[in-house]
Amino acid sequence: MFDPAQKSFANPASNAPSTSHSANVIPINSHNIKIACSNCNLRELCMPLGLNREELDQIDTVVNMRRKVKKGSLLFHNGDKFTSLYAIRIGFFKSFVASEDGHEQVTGFQMAGEVLGLDGIASDSHTCNAIALEDSEVCLMPFDRIEELSRDIPSMQRHVHKIMSREIVRENGIMLLLGSMRAEERLAAFLLNLVDRLHARGFSQSELVLRMTREEIGSYLGLKLETVSRAFSKFAEDGLVEVDKRNIRILRSDLLREMISRPECD
Amino acid sequence: MFDPAQKSFANPASNAPSTSHSANVIPINSHNIKIACSNCNLRELCMPLGLNREELDQIDTVVNMRRKVKKGSLLFHNGDKFTSLYAIRIGFFKSFVASEDGHEQVTGFQMAGEVLGLDGIASDSHTCNAIALEDSEVCLMPFDRIEELSRDIPSMQRHVHKIMSREIVRENGIMLLLGSMRAEERLAAFLLNLVDRLHARGFSQSELVLRMTREEIGSYLGLKLETVSRAFSKFAEDGLVEVDKRNIRILRSDLLREMISRPECD
DNA sequence: CGACACCTTGAAGAGGTTCAAGAAATGTGG
DNA sequence: CCACATTTCTTGAACCTCTTCAAGGTGTCG
Numbered sequence: 247m248f249d250p251a252q253k254s255f256a257n258p259a260s261n262a263p264s265t266s267h268s269a270n271v272i273p274i275n276s277h278n279i280k281i282a283c284s285n286c287n288l289r290e291l292c293m294p295l296g297l298n299r300e301e302l303d304q305i306d307t308v309v310n311m312r313r314k315v316k317k318g319s320l321l322f323h324n325g326d327k328f329t330s331l332y333a334i335r336i337g338f339f340k341s342f343v344a345s346e347d348g349h350e351q352v353t354g355f356q357m358a359g360e361v362l363g364l365d366g367i368a369s370d371s372h373t374c375n376a377i378a379l380e381d382s383e384v385c386l387m388p389f390d391r392i393e394e395l396s397r398d399i400p401s402m403q404r405h406v407h408k409i410m411s412r413e414i415v416r417e418n419g420i421m422l423l424l425g426s427m428r429a430e431e432r433l434a435a436f437l438l439n440l441v442d443r444l445h446a447r448g449f450s451q452s453e454l455v456l457r458m459t460r461e462e463i464g465s466y467l468g469l470k471l472e473t474v475s476r477a478f479s480k481f482a483e484d485g486l487v488e489v490d491k492r493n494i495r496i497l498r499s500d501l502l503r504e505m506i507s508r509p510e511c512d
Numbered sequence: 513m514f515d516p517a518q519k520s521f522a523n524p525a526s527n528a529p530s531t532s533h534s535a536n537v538i539p540i541n542s543h544n545i546k547i548a549c550s551n552c553n554l555r556e557l558c559m560p561l562g563l564n565r566e567e568l569d570q571i572d573t574v575v576n577m578r579r580k581v582k583k584g585s586l587l588f589h590n591g592d593k594f595t596s597l598y599a600i601r602i603g604f605f606k607s608f609v610a611s612e613d614g615h616e617q618v619t620g621f622q623m624a625g626e627v628l629g630l631d632g633i634a635s636d637s638h639t640c641n642a643i644a645l646e647d648s649e650v651c652l653m654p655f656d657r658i659e660e661l662s663r664d665i666p667s668m669q670r671h672v673h674k675i676m677s678r679e680i681v682r683e684n685g686i687m688l689l690l691g692s693m694r695a696e697e698r699l700a701a702f703l704l705n706l707v708d709r710l711h712a713r714g715f716s717q718s719e720l721v722l723r724m725t726r727e728e729i730g731s732y733l734g735l736k737l738e739t740v741s742r743a744f745s746k747f748a749e750d751g752l753v754e755v756d757k758r759n760i761r762i763l764r765s766d767l768l769r770e771m772i773s774r775p776e777c778d
Numbered sequence: 779c780g781a782c783a784c785c786t787t788g789a790a791g792a793g794g795t796t797c798a799a800g801a802a803a804t805g806t807g808g
Numbered sequence: 809c810c811a812c813a814t815t816t817c818t819t820g821a822a823c824c825t826c827t828t829c830a831a832g833g834t835g836t837c838g
């Protein structure tokens with residue numbers, strides 16, 4: 247059934263190096279050129295394509311630090327001064343905003359190759375929080391440097407714009423979900439989205455390990471954790487997915503997809 | 513700027529010129545230099561501050577066209593090729609996405625000085641729709657030109673980034689609203705946000721004219737139009753606002769504000 | 779092993795939706 | 809300018825989905 251050894255079931259971070267490196271900030275210098283962007287297998291996710299050698303060398307100067315973020319600790323939080331964007335190298339994050347009364351709204355889940363911190367540009371300080379849901383590692387990309395490079399390399403500039411626009415489009419989709427879908431439709435959309443993104447990273451199309459709690463899923467989807475739990479049970483009962491705690495196997499993605507394209511009867 | 517004489521109850525577009533100009537695309541040339549960005553009273557909303565003369569001249573080359581958009585007609589729609597951003601000069605828009613089953617989710621309402629079209633950058637084609645809720649006029653800013661200028665003028669570059677980031681932050685706020693607030697709290701947040709933005713444009717802090725239907729408000733807030741209507745009636749009954757069709761006067765903004773900071777009892 | 783976080787499930791309850799009817803405003807064409 | 813059709817808004821009543829409250833179960837980590 248679920249085989250943790252296989253890549254097919256793995257999560258982007260399942261092969262996270264568990265080095266016993268004590269520092270969690272790793273300067274990047276000429277000695278370990280190997281971990282430059284130009285050699286990174288996530289480059290196609292973080293950086294523009296079709297660069298020449300010279301431009302690649304420039305790109306390598308964007309990331310000047312890496313930072314390990316232990317499971318459960320904050321990458322940044324509301325009010326922090328904004329200086330850098332963060333490209334996730336390894337791991338999994340949630341980002342969330344908090345209302346004055348303390349309610350926590352998850353605004354997204356981010357995985358390897360995705361960028362965190364875009365919220366900070368507007369006011370030079372972060373307006374949301376990002377927390378690692380498993381031991382993670384991010385590349386720090388000082389925003390000043392990104393802007394400099396964008397001025398020199400048009401494809402870099404376009405890339406930055408696309409990343410931001412993509413986030414706007416993603417949030418439009420969430421608004422549609424929150425504004426019009428029922429509980430089970432929301433969960434179906436959520437699972438399909440997650441598994442698509444994992445698949446784009448080389449993982450299974452049908453199996454995934456949830457890195458977040460039912461409560462966090464609920465917050466993201468505008469539901470209570472009990473409702474999420476019930477929806478999972480319903481899916482399992484109907485044979486749409488197999489649910490074993492946080493291990494999910496999608497059996498009928500076709501039917502899940504139908505749920506979200508044709509809400510209910512109609 | 514906006515005629516202060518009718519400021520108090522006016523809407524940004526209440527003094528929209530109703531010229532009988534037959535063409536609705538207006539080329540900009542040296543003959544009507546008066547309507548260049550550098551002379552536009554909305555410049556501080558669309559464009560960066562602190563530019564020198566030379567930079568201002570460059571900025572004036574961004575907007576190469578204006579376009580009138582009649583009430584009820586589309587500025588762009590899902591699938592249209594993306595070429596330009598649109599700065600609203602006069603009027604009021606809604607943007608919305610549509611799901612496969614035809615459900616329409618309003619993703620935002622935009623007024624003079626705000627920018628439309630950011631969704632198109634991600635995939636070079638628009639993923640949402642924008643429709644004028646009253647006779648409007650927009651400035652076309654070809655995105656290639658914006659990128660060129662961003663490379664030359666760092667403050668322009670930063671400005672573009674801030675506009676996009678602001679949109680991301682705004683959408684985070686909507687997610688919080690949709691994910692955790694009750695009907696009346698949502699409407700309170702909506703009204704306060706609208707009146708704040710109008711106030712920033714020189715209008716009243718307490719009076720506004722809604723340009724959209726109850727159904728459109730409901731779509732934006734994830735509610736049915738009946739619920740919106742009932743919430744308005746409740747507010748009126750409780751003396752928080754005066755409601756006369758689409759004319760709204762806010763009587764107790766303090767109490768409205770309380771509603772959204774301390775959802776319910778606590 | 780015990781404390782704690784997480785998950786599941788049931789039952790009661792609330793908030794919002796749906797359905798329905800009527801009133802008021804808006805627009806259209808003669 | 810009026811008559812008529814259409815859109816928009818309000819309000820009531822029944823219904824339904826999700827939430828709330830509660831209890832028990834399972835897994836994890838010190």
